[in-house]
Amino acid sequence: MAALAGGPLSLRWVVLAWVTLYITTTKAVDRSNFKTCEQSAFxxxxxxxxxxxxxxxxxxxxxxxxxxxxxxxxxxxxxxxxxxxxxxxxxxxxxxxxxxxxxxxxxxxxxxxxxxxxxxxxxxxxxxxxxxxxxxxxxxxxxxxxxxxxxxxxxxxxxxxxxxxxxxxxxxxxxxxxxxxxxxxxxxxxxxxxxxxxxxxxxxxxxxxxxxxxxxxxxxxxxxxxxxxxxxxxxxxxxxxxxxxxxxxxxxxxxxxxxxxxxxxxxxxxxxxxxxxxxxxxxxxxxxxxxxxxxxxxxxxxxxxxxxxxxxxxxxxxxxxxxxxxxxxxxxxxxxxxxSPFDIFKQYASLTGTQALPPLFAISYHQCRWNYNDEDDVRSVDAGFDEQDIPYDVIWLDIEHTDGKRYFTWDPNKFPNPKDMLQSLAAKKRKMVSIVDPHIKIDSGYKIHNALQSKNLYVKTKDGSDYEGWCWPGSAGYPDFTNPEMRSWWAAMFAYDQYEGSLDNLYTWNDMNEPSVFNGPEVTMHKDAVHMDGWEHRDVHNLYAFYVQMATAEGQIQRSGGTERPFVLTRGVFAGSQRYGAVWTGDNSAEWDHLKVSLPMCLSLGLAGLSFCGADIGGFFKHPSPELLVRWYQAGAYQPFFRAHAHLDTPRREPWLFGEENKLLIRAAVRERYTLLPLWYTFFYRAYKTGEPVMRPMWVEFPEDVETFNLDEQYMLGNALLVRPVLEQDARGVQVYLPGKGQLWFDVHSHQKYTGSQTLYVPVTLSTIPVYQRGGTIIARKERVRRSSSCMHSDPYTLYIALNAQHAAEGELFIDDGHTFNFEKKNEFIHRTFSFANNSLTSRCADPVGRYDTTAWVERVVILDVRRPSSVVIKLSGGAESSLEFEHNPDTAVLTVRKPAVNVGADWTLHVR
Known part of the structure; x- marks a missing residue:
């Protein structure tokens, strides 16, 4: 959420006036609230x-x-x-x-x-x-x-x-x-x-x-x-x-x-x-x-x-x-x-760390608004997704769920039984995120405030008193997160016996952590406020949000005894924030240009180490047209953080409220996200290991192609998928640049083959989002979509093999339990490489250190741009061979091999003869 600066007026008037403006205005940013270089003396x-x-x-x-x-x-x-x-x-x-x-x-x-x-x-x-x-x-x-x-x-x-x-x-x-x-x-x-x-x-x-x-x-x-x-x-x-x-x-x-x-x-x-x-x-x-x-x-x-x-x-x-x-x-x-670009990613990661590997649910679909009203509302929305057969993993609660904007609490009338609510979600393998902002209501009856005040952990004014500003609760104190003691105390507040009503499927959203101070200069903290060791706020300002997210992530880790990976969404970031979770692009608007600009915003964050980025689906402010909402879901399904969110004053936006046709289009986009979760998770693992961005500019993959240097309406997911969302109203077609001389590209829906480098004009309907698999890559999908990602954990995989001009391809797959640190602490993971050459597909272990038991298997292999074979035979590592059923489409040159029936963690070779 956002704020406007106030003046030396009564607290009640300023807060009420600001909230009214926030809820009702459609006006753009008031530039007078923010400095230009001419107004910034230094x-x-x-x-x-x-x-x-x-x-x-x-x-x-x-x-x-x-x-x-x-x-x-x-x-x-x-x-x-x-x-x-x-x-x-x-x-x-x-x-x-x-x-x-x-x-x-x-x-x-x-x-x-x-x-x-x-x-x-x-x-x-x-x-x-x-x-x-x-x-x-x-x-x-x-x-x-x-x-x-x-x-x-x-x-x-x-x-x-x-x-x-x-x-x-x-x-x-x-x-x-x-x-x-x-x-x-x-x-x-x-x-x-x-x-x-x-x-x-x-x-x-x-x-x-x-x-x-x-x-x-x-x-x-x-x-x-x-x-x-x-x-x-x-x-x-x-x-x-x-x-x-x-x-x-x-x-x-x-x-x-x-x-x-x-x-x-x-x-x-x-x-x-x-x-x-x-x-x-x-x-x-x-x-x-x-x-x-x-x-x-x-x-x-x-x-x-x-x-x-x-x-x-x-x-x-x-x-x-x-x-x-x-x-x-x-x-x-x-x-x-x-x-090279990849050398830069590695170098920067060696200094500031890599993107934390998110739990699997976190890269799935999130449903949010300001605010879901009460427990009945949460149950109704949750049930609606099941009734409409739309998968989702996480439902979110904004500031209204608290007891009077006192964070770490629940409104006793609207959310009297939070544990029951969370347990109902857990029964469906779903999660909840609640907001915990870093401004603390000054209230002698509020234990969080009393503890911070008694421990002397608030930011100070120049005269040594506790710094006070105005934010959602009214008069608020601001914890000094630059202080390790403060961060340690904050982390302890996420323990289940401290954050009453919380369970292990409750995660956290840190908003307003720039920090936002409604009556402060430029809606933030005075630069002469004093932090630990006497440092002025001007010295550390851009670190404040970094420290808030750090402390929150540590709290989630501690509450599980160091076992579970955290999920923390932050609005403010600095270098190194990638180590602690995700970011979104803030309070955007339901406008086509805001959809369009979400691409370069997330691409830029990815270049700076923070891959886990997304924009509010549909726009936070205003009300999107059905067409814009559909297009935003289609685009968001191919961005790393996939969350719908909306302003308090907007009409409800659950995906089934825009008519049957639009519901089906939105459902298709969300389901496409779920089928690609194995690919997303593998790309995030690579980001965790190397620092390379998940969502990356075209020039990263094609660094010598000058035609890619200015492209920001299309991008690559990893090295495998080219995505060109439809970003214009009433579009009947879009231009797509396919780079790489002699590089093959395949439409992921029709499997039609194209050769780079060329610019295509692609006709589109409202159901179309142009996505192309790069020739020479192998990606894994899960095509049995269920109501949440955890429900799909042991489901079988389908491998899609897009051959290059040399009739070869490579890919990889990373699997673990999807939520703990066991992949790094106990080496409980599977990391496979797939390679296709000389008409044979081979599955090998990419990292022999990893060991993880799974019942998941390979149920289908789809090979693009291949002639009809006389037979397909699979050979296991022990030497046993068996013939497999297959189907070949001569119009698309697509070979589908059914039921190889091998464990996804096994070594095997599939021969196409």
Whole structure:
């Protein structure tokens, strides 16, 4: 849900007025509630620094080589403030560059808990030095540090990959004591910075200001950059020369606009640059408000300077320039050198972790609205799915299920017997999710508030009192989740004896965790609020939601004694949030453009490590037309997180309320999701193991095909399925680009074969969603759809084999119990690889460590683009052979082999003779 900022009015008036506006308005975002760069003092100051000679000089005689890093000092020749530069070579083709004050007045904030460990280093060596520069070598790369003006260049062979401070835009505002209230600091980089506006300091009593940092990067040879979610914008990031930079500042934005760089709920400071030869990544590890400027350029000889020796035809090379600006903290940047997209995913995952493997129910269908009214309503909706033969796994409860917006409670009148309700769902192998937000009603009769207050675990104001803001309950306190003691206490509250009425099939939704503060600046917490160890909120803002989800996920794990995998949906995210669950794209609207923008939003999050993404099916605000709702279900069935959700004031939207024809179309889309659960689960396992996104841009799979670089209306699921949802009203056809010269593609419905690279015009009806299986892949389905995923756990599999031009294909399948950590703690899993070559399909063990007993078997094998055989024989690992029944369709060249009747975990070979 979303909020609007209030003023110094009575609590009752502001909350009631805000809720009324929230429920009734159809107005777009009120931009006056949110800052532009011009209104953000530090952004304006830094952006006013123009590309020119930098005041920073590297003191090469201070060079210090240690076992793990190389250090040298930088000096600002205007104000003489010394900085410390640390350079690390990291395993896996990465480097880390840190710049901090050499002798700060007090420590500057450095981000905690995001990196999964201290990144292992590789030796850096000084391989060259003269009076003006020093060359550092690690692996296949060199880093050239030029002294005056300071700049760094990273090269491999004779190729310049990336330059830092090549445009002289580095700014590091040093901490200093105030001289007086009127003129309390000296300009850091020189005369280009003129002061700090009242908006930045009005709430501050700290003796040090300003604190912002900024650095520019030049990327010769790159025209396409992606990432830095979350923004409701195109997949390829736009240049920002004519407007605001992209903003990274977790905010509760009411009815957000699309196709602009405004901040939204999440902030992941990872950018990817891609061309036909290479992919690079820049990970800016800073949790403060951050702005990212992007400009297009042409690399010229003056830009390259001494680097000209490394470049051929420099004046013809396209270039993207990127500039990062953060309000506080230090410069701590990781350069991920690829060279492939999959190398980037692996590198970023080695720093921040991989996507948590979700329980199977979590990647199934979820039914939600604000709010299901009471226990009878829940039972009625649950029964409706059975009556209409539509599978679903999870029903959700929003804020109205609580006792007066007191989280961890139930409304005693509407939900008097929550355990009975949960047990009824469990009997059908279904789950429930309840909302638990991180604002706590200030009420002396509320045990959660009393405990937090007595333990002194709330965020503080600058004068040391508990910080109070307004949110759904009215006056609320905000737990300090940066404090490990707070996170530990919060986790303990999910124990069954603490969260009364909860059972093991109740999971959690963390909303409003940016944090949302209705009467705060920009609908969030004041920047001078104080967290553990005296850090200001401005330093840690983008980490708050990360910590909330972390603590909630840990609570779910602890309540089961460490056995069960959690499911936690969050609205706010930061780097590393992928380790704790899922994200959705927030309060979208029932509009075609919002359906369309959900694709690049989730693709961008996937590029930044967070694969488990989805958008509210049908749109949160407003009422979708039946056509839009059907199209959204069809699209959502092919997005990682599949949940319908709707605003309190919208008419009911259960799938059977839009007429028989539309119900059948929605049911078909949901059932298609369930048939593909084995594929989804396997792709999520790969994401867990490698960091690669489940839902990925076309260019990830076809990195040399420039036609894919701007595509964001179609995408790949793993390496196997190309999905092109219908995103336009009254569409009679869509264009689909099939990449890869000579690559075969097969319509998953008709099995018609196509050859890339070409653009198809595909006629569509309301029942159509174009999906193509890539030639050379094997996918597993379960075609006996039941009422929930758990009911299908032991059901048989069907293998679909799409042959490539060489008449070969490969695929894999991961199976475990679908809900515990036993797959990693006890190696209880099955990981199979399937390969088709020389007219034989072979099933082999992909990981011999895994052991898992299942009765599931292979009931059918479907092979696309094959001639009619004379016989089909299956040979088991023990040597036994048997002939199988088959059917061949000469019109589609599809061979269907029936009842191989082999256990899915067995070794076997099927010969097509």
């Amino acid at each position: 952004c304006k100051r830094q952006r006013n620094v123009k590309a020119e000679n930098s005041p920073y000089r590297a003191l090469l005689n201070s060079l210090e080589v240690t076992e793990k890093s190389i250090k040298l000092q930088l000096i600002n020749e205007v104000n003489k403030v010394p900085l410390l530069l640390e350079v690390y070579g990291l395993q896996g083709n990465m480097t880390r560059i840190k710049i901090n004050e050499l002798n700060p007045v007090k420590p500057r904030y450095e981000v905690q808990d995001v990196l999964i460990h201290d990144p292992p280093t590789v030796p850096l060596a000084v391989v060259g030095k003269d009076e003006g520069s020093v060359e550092l070598g690690f692996g296949l790369y060199k880093m050239i540090v030029t002294a005056k003006p300071f700049r760094m260049d990273i090269t491999t062979g004779n190729e310049l990959l990336l330059s830092l401070n090549s445009r002289g835009l580095m700014v590091f505002e040093h901490l200093r004591k105030r001289k007086d209230s009127r003129n309390h600091f000296t300009n850091s980089p020189g005369s280009a910075i003129h002061g700090c506006s009242n908006s930045e300091t009005a709430h501050s009593v700290q003796p040090v200001r300003p604190t912002s940092v900024g650095l520019d990067f030049s990327l010769p040879g790159f025209e396409h950059v992606y990432g830095i979610p979350e923004h409701a914008d195109t997949l390829k990031l736009k240049t920002t020369d004519g407007g605001d930079p992209y903003r990274l500042y977790n905010l509760d934005v009411f009815q957000y606009e699309i196709y602009n760089p405004m901040a939204l709920y999440g902030a992941i400071p990872l950018m990817l640059a891609h061309n036909a030869r290479r992919t690079l990544g820049i990970f800016w590890l800073n949790a403060a408000e951050t702005w990212v400027d992007i400009s297009s350029n042409t690399a010229g000889k003056t830009l390259f300077g001494k680097m000209l020796d490394y470049v051929q035809g420099a004046n013809e090379i396209p270039q993207t320039d990127v500039r990062w600006i953060s309000e506080s903290g230090i410069i701590d940047v990781f350069v991920l050198l690829g060279p």
